Amino acid sequence: MAHKIGRQTVIIDSPVGIAAAAAVGSKKEGEGPLRKSFDIINDDSRFGKDTWEKAESKMQELACWKALRKAGLEMGDIDFLFAGDLLNQCIASAFGARGSGVPYLGLYGACSTFSEGCGIASVFADSFAKNCLAVASSHFCSAERQYRFPLEYGGQRPPSAQWTATAAGAAVISREAGAPFVKAVTFGTVEDLGINDQNNMGAAMAPAAAKTLSQFFRDTYSDPEDYDLIVTGDLGAVGTKLMRELMAAEGFSLGENYDDCGLMLYDREVQQVEAGASGCGCSAAVISGNIFPRMKSGELKNVIAISTGALMSPTSVQQGETIPGVAHLVCYSSDKGWIF
Amino acid sequence: MAHKIGRQTVIIDSPVGIAAAAAVGSKKEGEGPLRKSFDIINDDSRFGKDTWEKAESKMQELACWKALRKAGLEMGDIDFLFAGDLLNQCIASAFGARGSGVPYLGLYGACSTFSEGCGIASVFADSFAKNCLAVASSHFCSAERQYRFPLEYGGQRPPSAQWTATAAGAAVISREAGAPFVKAVTFGTVEDLGINDQNNMGAAMAPAAAKTLSQFFRDTYSDPEDYDLIVTGDLGAVGTKLMRELMAAEGFSLGENYDDCGLMLYDREVQQVEAGASGCGCSAAVISGNIFPRMKSGELKNVIAISTGALMSPTSVQQGETIPGVAHLVCYSSDKGWIF
Numbered sequence: 001m002a003h004k005i006g007r008q009t010v011i012i013d014s015p016v017g018i019a020a021a022a023a024v025g026s027k028k029e030g031e032g033p034l035r036k037s038f039d040i041i042n043d044d045s046r047f048g049k050d051t052w053e054k055a056e057s058k059m060q061e062l063a064c065w066k067a068l069r070k071a072g073l074e075m076g077d078i079d080f081l082f083a084g085d086l087l088n089q090c091i092a093s094a095f096g097a098r099g100s101g102v103p104y105l106g107l108y109g110a111c112s113t114f115s116e117g118c119g120i121a122s123v124f125a126d127s128f129a130k131n132c133l134a135v136a137s138s139h140f141c142s143a144e145r146q147y148r149f150p151l152e153y154g155g156q157r158p159p160s161a162q163w164t165a166t167a168a169g170a171a172v173i174s175r176e177a178g179a180p181f182v183k184a185v186t187f188g189t190v191e192d193l194g195i196n197d198q199n200n201m202g203a204a205m206a207p208a209a210a211k212t213l214s215q216f217f218r219d220t221y222s223d224p225e226d227y228d229l230i231v232t233g234d235l236g237a238v239g240t241k242l243m244r245e246l247m248a249a250e251g252f253s254l255g256e257n258y259d260d261c262g263l264m265l266y267d268r269e270v271q272q273v274e275a276g277a278s279g280c281g282c283s284a285a286v287i288s289g290n291i292f293p294r295m296k297s298g299e300l301k302n303v304i305a306i307s308t309g310a311l312m313s314p315t316s317v318q319q320g321e322t323i324p325g326v327a328h329l330v331c332y333s334s335d336k337g338w339i340f
Numbered sequence: 341m342a343h344k345i346g347r348q349t350v351i352i353d354s355p356v357g358i359a360a361a362a363a364v365g366s367k368k369e370g371e372g373p374l375r376k377s378f379d380i381i382n383d384d385s386r387f388g389k390d391t392w393e394k395a396e397s398k399m400q401e402l403a404c405w406k407a408l409r410k411a412g413l414e415m416g417d418i419d420f421l422f423a424g425d426l427l428n429q430c431i432a433s434a435f436g437a438r439g440s441g442v443p444y445l446g447l448y449g450a451c452s453t454f455s456e457g458c459g460i461a462s463v464f465a466d467s468f469a470k471n472c473l474a475v476a477s478s479h480f481c482s483a484e485r486q487y488r489f490p491l492e493y494g495g496q497r498p499p500s501a502q503w504t505a506t507a508a509g510a511a512v513i514s515r516e517a518g519a520p521f522v523k524a525v526t527f528g529t530v531e532d533l534g535i536n537d538q539n540n541m542g543a544a545m546a547p548a549a550a551k552t553l554s555q556f557f558r559d560t561y562s563d564p565e566d567y568d569l570i571v572t573g574d575l576g577a578v579g580t581k582l583m584r585e586l587m588a589a590e591g592f593s594l595g596e597n598y599d600d601c602g603l604m605l606y607d608r609e610v611q612q613v614e615a616g617a618s619g620c621g622c623s624a625a626v627i628s629g630n631i632f633p634r635m636k637s638g639e640l641k642n643v644i645a646i647s648t649g650a651l652m653s654p655t656s657v658q659q660g661e662t663i664p665g666v667a668h669l670v671c672y673s674s675d676k677g678w679i680f
Contacts, residue, residue: 001341001467001468002467002468003468004419004468004469008419008443010468051659053655053656053659054659079344079348080527084448086429087653087655088428088429088653088654088655089426089428089448089450089651089652089653089656090448090651091651091652091653091655091656091661094530094651094652094664094666095651095656095661095664097529097530098530098531098532098664099530099532100529100530101529102529103348103526103527103528103529104527104528104529104530104666105447105449105456105460105527106447106448106449106456106651106666107445107446107447107448108424108429108430108446108447108448109445109446110429116445116446120445120460123463123464123467124463126467127341127342127463127466127467128341128342128343128344128350129344186443187420187443187444187445188443188444189437189440189441189442189443189444190434190437190438190439190440190444191438192438192439311429311430311431311434311435311446312429312431312434313427313428313429313431314428315393315427315428315431316393316429316431316435319391319393319394321431321435324434324435324438326434326444326446
């Protein structure tokens with residue numbers, strides 16, 4: 001049974017693993033370096049629907065469907081569905097889950113949602129659930145007009161801005177599944193160092209990521225070098241630089257084994273995404289479509305994945321608030337018996 | 341350790357109880373029949389802040405502070421904070437949690453959020469957490485302008501409309517706490533019977549409430565008469581009538597022991613709230629401030645609380661979508677050893 005160690009880390013004791021996972025993207029994602037990591041690429045960013053919001057729901061459905069298919073399961077085999085997205089009132093998730101008949105736990109952690117979902121799902125699977133499904137999504141077109149400007153306005157983007165991924169990722173988290181196994185979860189605190197530029201989300205989220213990761217190392221008495229890969233959600237070029245600095249200040253040096261989903265998804269030289277990718281769908285798709293398969297193939301053994309969220313709204317920014325961040329961490333290993 | 345029975349009910353096996361809970365409201369809530377159930381009433385609905393959104397964060401902070409104080413705990417004693425609200429990107433919760441230093445799990449279940457939070461908190465407390473805090477809030481002024489019209493517009497409200505409560509409720513859920521004890525949790529599915537009138541939320545949410553409650557009875561082999569009180573979140577006058585009909589169709593007759601937080605909070609004859617109260621803060625405050633104390637005093641022994649949420653946004657309504665609902669159920673007993 002799960003137990004808590006240190007200040008905020010939960011050790012998952014039962015054999016809880018990723019039965020399968022799937023990633024869905026659109027044209028731009030299919031043109032990037034991770035094109036082969038996607039299970040489904042649809043060049044039509046409306047996914048056959050008449051609005052972008054409905055397209056985003058469709059992406060969640062497709063990601064879930066594909067993950068279930070790869071796991072040899074059906075929706076009826078799932079005990080609990082954990083889902084979230086960036087849209088007001090999380091409608092992509094709610095409408096995606098409608099008709100599934102599966103108990104639905106809606107989450108809001110901004111771009112940290114996927115790891116929040118995987119974390120809670122792992123706790124449930126450790127204790128009593130056979131199969132859980134965690135899914136998260138984002139859509140460039142639905143997010144851009146909600147958070148910033150209507151696309152038609154053609155707003156200029158500063159170099160620190162990140163490109164919201166049109167992507168969804170879903171993972172089936174099960175008792176008695178094979179590798180990768182969930183070894184630990186560190187749910188993060190809300191951190192705010194006073195960033196108020198909504199075109200610089202990486203800087204807003206980096207303090208939360210550094211707080212969660214350094215606490216995890218302290219709780220588990222482990223070090224960055226104990227892991228084949230430490231990957232943050234979507235800090236992008238600005239945020240990852242800060243992340244290295246903040247971690248160094250905490251006494252942990254991040255080396256070559258540190259990467260960021262926001263830097264992996266697109267080719268920044270060619271694809272005009274400024275500081276990189278962002279959005280709930282970014283870490284969901286990269287972890288589901290790229291990291292888990294590299295663990296299954298044996299390329300990676302011990303991995304820390306930290307999804308990072310900026311907990312702001314256009315209203316809070318207009319009201320002069322700074323931008324708090326939160327980061328949730330899940331530690332995976334391809335070795336069932338591995339202990340930090 | 342918790343286990344799952346039937347199709348979707350989780351039995352909480354460890355002694356998990358409500359260490360303390362608190363309710364915060366404003367002027368209108370203080371003028372209603374439950375005025376004495378509130379720990380804090382501030383006639384200033386801005387709670388000293390310069391925006392309603394910030395006021396809502398303040399209400400969450402006050403509810404948490406008061407609940408902790410009643411439990412004899414400090415924020416540093418809390419392992420996990422589960423929070424949610426109705427605002428875009430759940431900013432009331434995020435800003436309320438900023439600076440708490442407690443691992444933060446953001447939830448979005450619309451008005452079902454409080455019971456979703458209590459449910460997940462109970463699972464965590466059953467397994468490894470010592471103290472969890474669940475909080476939810478809503479604010480008439482922040483919700484009304486976000487979902488419907490600016491208050492200055494003076495929009496007319498049809499008789500089926502419900503009044504968003506300016507309220508927050510928080511509960512400390514702990515291992516080894518005294519009564520009331522959490523006995524079971526049934527997380528609900530997303531249900532949609534095609535209601536598309538955003539001024540008739542009760543009708544949109546009733547099918548989800550009936551689905552969750554009837555499934556709970558089937559999973560636990562219990563009946564409505566086994567409970568001193570069955571209380572829904574905020575179905576209001578229209579929704580509770582439908583709820584009785586839908587439950588009857590499922591073979592369960594709801595009698596005098598059925599009530600609704602949305603009907604309890606205000607005096608509908610005097611306070612001009614049309615079909616009753618609604619909002620995340622409604623069931624959060626009524627359960628925290630009224631139901632739990634009545635269980636502690638011995639007036640109520642076995643209680644089912646079902647918070648109900650309408651999973652829509654103004655965007656989804658404008659795009660012609662119907663309104664799905666979700667309902668999460670928590671079963672409480674003042675008797676530690678009671679088994680359904």
